[in-house]
Amino acid sequence: MSEEQPAKRPVPTMRDIAAAAAVSQSTVSRVLSGAPTAVPIAPETRQRVLRTARELGYRPNPLARGLRGASTNLIGAVVRDFSDPFFAGVIEVLVVESMAHGYNVVLGHVPGRAGDKAVSLTTVLETRHTDAVILLGDMQEHPQLLADLRNSIVPVVALWQGTSPREFPTVDVDDRVGIRAGLSHLVSLGHERIAFVNAELPNEYRVREAAYLEFMRDRFGAVPPGYAERCPNTMAGGDAALRRLMDRPDPPTAVAASTDVVAMGVLHAAHSLGRAVPDRLSVVGFDDILMSSHTVPALTTVRMPISEIVGHAVTQAVTLAREPAEAQRLPALEVFKPALIVRDSTAPPALS
Numbered sequence: 327m328s329e330e331q332p333a334k335r336p337v338p339t340m341r342d343i344a345a346a347a348a349v350s351q352s353t354v355s356r357v358l359s360g361a362p363t364a365v366p367i368a369p370e371t372r373q374r375v376l377r378t379a380r381e382l383g384y385r386p387n388p389l390a391r392g393l394r395g396a397s398t399n400l401i402g403a404v405v406r407d408f409s410d411p412f413f414a415g416v417i418e419v420l421v422v423e424s425m426a427h428g429y430n431v432v433l434g435h436v437p438g439r440a441g442d443k444a445v446s447l448t449t450v451l452e453t454r455h456t457d458a459v460i461l462l463g464d465m466q467e468h469p470q471l472l473a474d475l476r477n478s479i480v481p482v483v484a485l486w487q488g489t490s491p492r493e494f495p496t497v498d499v500d501d502r503v504g505i506r507a508g509l510s511h512l513v514s515l516g517h518e519r520i521a522f523v524n525a526e527l528p529n530e531y532r533v534r535e536a537a538y539l540e541f542m543r544d545r546f547g548a549v550p551p552g553y554a555e556r557c558p559n560t561m562a563g564g565d566a567a568l569r570r571l572m573d574r575p576d577p578p579t580a581v582a583a584s585t586d587v588v589a590m591g592v593l594h595a596a597h598s599l600g601r602a603v604p605d606r607l608s609v610v611g612f613d614d615i616l617m618s619s620h621t622v623p624a625l626t627t628v629r630m631p632i633s634e635i636v637g638h639a640v641t642q643a644v645t646l647a648r649e650p651a652e653a654q655r656l657p658a659l660e661v662f663k664p665a666l667i668v669r670d671s672t673a674p675p676a677l678s
Contacts, residue, residue: 338382347378354379401643402456402480404434404447404471406463406528410559411587411615412630416462416485419632423640432456436468447474456480458643464488466529481646481655483639488531492657495646497639504628504664505537505582508610509545511626511666512580515674517608518546521578523567523592525559525585534584534612553578557588564591565598572599579607579675586611586618586627593621593671604673614667623670631662638662 344351349371357367357375401424405413417433424431434450445468451459461484465472472493475482482494512520520542524535535554542549552574557563564583568591571578583589589611593603601607603623611618611627618625638660646655 338379338384340384342382343375343378343384346382347374349375397457397647398455399429400432400456401429401640402432402434402451402459404436404450404459404461404465406436406465408435411617412585412613413462415615416632416636419636420460420462420640423633423637427640427644429457429640429644436465436471445471447471447478457647458483460639460643461485461487461494464490464528464531466490481643483643483646485635485639488527488529489533490529492659495642495655495658495660497635497642497660497662499630499635500661500663501533502537502540504612504630504666505534505584506541507664507666508582508612508626508628509538509541511668511672512582512608512610513545515580515608515672517580517675519550519553519576519578519675520580520582521550521553521555521571523555523557523564523571523581523583523588525563525583525588526556527559538582550576550578557591559585559587561587561591561594564588565595566591568592568595569599572601580609580672581607582610582612584612586613586615586625589625589627590617590621593623593625603671606676608672608675610672612664618667619669621671626669626672627667629665629667631664635662 340351340354344354347354353367353371354375357372403417403420405417407413417431421431432451436445436450450471458481459475459478461475461482463485464487466488476493484490484494484496486498487496509520522535522538524532524538535556539549539554553571555567555571557567564587567588568581571581572595581592583592589609592609596603596607596609603609609625611625612630614627614629618627
């Protein structure tokens with residue numbers, strides 16, 4: 327004989343809360359929605375309703391709330407690339423920051439390359455009933471998605487849009503400042519033969535590579551031939567790029583990479599080739615993703631201020647959702663400065 331399964335606890339409703347708190351159902355609705363009321367609700371009544379809702383385990387139905395035109399307390403996040411460790415860290419911060427504002431996050435992912443397929447907002451997000459949308463990464467390859475967002479009544483805040491035309495309030499990092507900080511650190515150690523490995527990102531984003539070329543020309547008059555490498559934004563790509571650089575008759579004594587992922591591939595190849603880091607090769611990354619401090623040796627890198635950037639974006643999205651103002655939705659750019667984090671992968675060049 328099979329054991330009887332315990333009966334499921336019924337899902338509490340506003341009617342249940344009203345009965346338990348000894349108030350009307352309309353009072354419960356106004357308290358939980360946060361909607362303004364013509365007649366003020368006494369603070370003790372409001373607290374009693376909220377306490378009762380917590381004790382009963384009440385959870386609002388976001389879809390039903392959206393259909394009624396009320397706030398769903400959901401932020402939609404459209405992510406360019408779930409496989410990129412950088413965005414994994416961003417999503418974690420986004421969830422924490424959103425919860426601090428009383429919001430949950432609905433994640434949507436766009437394919438790496440859309441081709442001829444039109445990717446719409448409804449195919450990316452599980453529900454359109456969100457109070458705001460935050461874009462994570464450059465979406466130029468998805469014109470239908472951008473068109474849907476452009477025509478949406480839901481406010482949009484964009485992060486790390488690369489060279490995309492600004493269509494929404496946008497938050498980004500000063501890539502040029504970050505690259506120059508990493509290169510200046512290498513120069514201060516005595517390096518002159520500094521190569522650069524640029525990760526191939528969507529829409530041929532070349533800002534970090536351009537900053538390297540500018541720095542080398544300003545500091546040394548020219549970039550050594552073949553010192554600007556390009557590769558996929560993978561560890562395998564960084565590995566292959568360093569092997570090409572080491573095959574040169576005048577190999578570099580230091581390598582700067584445009585992402586930490588590529589820099590980790592450089593570290594792996596250096597170990598395989600017997601180029602001990604930092605004794606015979608110095609390596610600098612960019613982003614300071616979680617793994618960067620756990621490589622061997624720990625990676626010197628340029629820290630992306632993810633918490634500050636995401637926190638600013640969430641605050642802006644929530645403000646636009648709660649206090650819609652057309653002027654605040656106009657395209658604007660907020661830029662944050664990165665910071666150099668010196669660890670164990672950089673040292674003066676070996677004496678030859």
